[in-house]
Amino acid sequence: MDTPIDLRSDTVTRPTPAMREAMAKAEVGDDVMNEDPTVHALQAKTAAMLGKEAALFVPSGTMANLIAILAQCPPGETTILGQDAHPYRFEAGGGAFVGGVMMRPLTGINGILDPDDIAHCVVRTEDTHASETGLIAIENTTNFGGGNIYPLDTIKRIRAVADSNGIRVHCDGARLFNAAVASGIPAADFARDVDTVSVCFSKGLGAPVGSAVAGSKAFIDRARKLRKMLGGGMRQAGVIAAAALYALEHHVERLRDDHRRAAAVRSAIEGMPGISFPMPTPTNIVFADVPDVMKFIGEVGSRGVLILPVGSKRIRAVFHLDVHDNDVDRIIEAFKAGMKPA
Secondary structure (H helix, E strand, C coil): CCCCEECCCCCCCCCCHHHHHHHHCCCCCCCCCCCCHHHHHHHHHHHHHHCCCEEEEECCHHHHHHHHHHHHCCCCCEEEEECCCHHHHCCCCHHHHHHCCEEEEECCECCECCHHHHHHHCCCCCCCCCCCEEEEEEECCECCCCCECCCHHHHHHHHHHHHHHCCEEEEEECCHHHHHHHHCCCHHHHHCCCCEEEEECCCCCCCCCCEEEEECHHHHHHHHHHHHHCCCCCCCCHHHHHHHHHHHHHCCCCHHHHHHHHHHHHHHHCCCCCCECCCCCCCCEEEEECCCHHHHHHHHHHCCEECEECCCCEEEEECCCCCCHHHHHHHHHHHHHHHCCC
């Protein structure tokens, strides 16, 4: 049987031979002692690409977001974010469990929050009964918004809401480079009006592990201590930082191939009976609604295509480094088989 095509997530990628070679040759040191030269190089390049003063390499995007929340939203205060945002739905309640931070989820359109809705929910008061707002968090691209991209004007308006209330803004930019490549807008422009931003190296960029959080030097000093407290201090981390550095240098522009393949699959089956698309597909994530999710998954799975169920009638397919042009026709045929009535 042919090798399965895994569309469950862009986290399933495997390091390329060239990336493995970079890992094998990495110069290393003790990063907890701040002495790993490859980690230093990765952090400097990440900060420059995001237009921030400094960055910190961490084991996961979940830790990057948690550090941003803990550093900027005191216990008992509230973070405003989307109801489908990763820190709210998929990070095991870390902000609440570890930091004592309340979460105020809002409904957005394809994951994009309305600045007016945010402004309406901000609480800044001397009332001892209230949990004041300490942080606004956005997600770019929006995972459960179909890989949607935040408009720059919307981010600027959110920044204005934050400034008028004396609070800060974090961007979960796990797929920020997808937004940059698809829109032609540099990642630094998307990050300009947020105080902190996280990026993930182990999704579309194809590294085996790791994320980074970026912001001011003062924030990163605080973040480094929080990383240690959370158990994220790594020693000879240059071995994995080398993979992330290679990804930044070689795998950013190729994200457009993932977007192109996602669009090609959708275009080939859109309008056919047995499937519909509830939101646009501007980047590498395709959501589709089908009458019977388990039947659909079984049919496509029997043809060697793996996809993720995300509801009783909804599936998600994510395109990535290990999906190639010669896989597209096979994916289309598997989807068509899944769409046929029983």
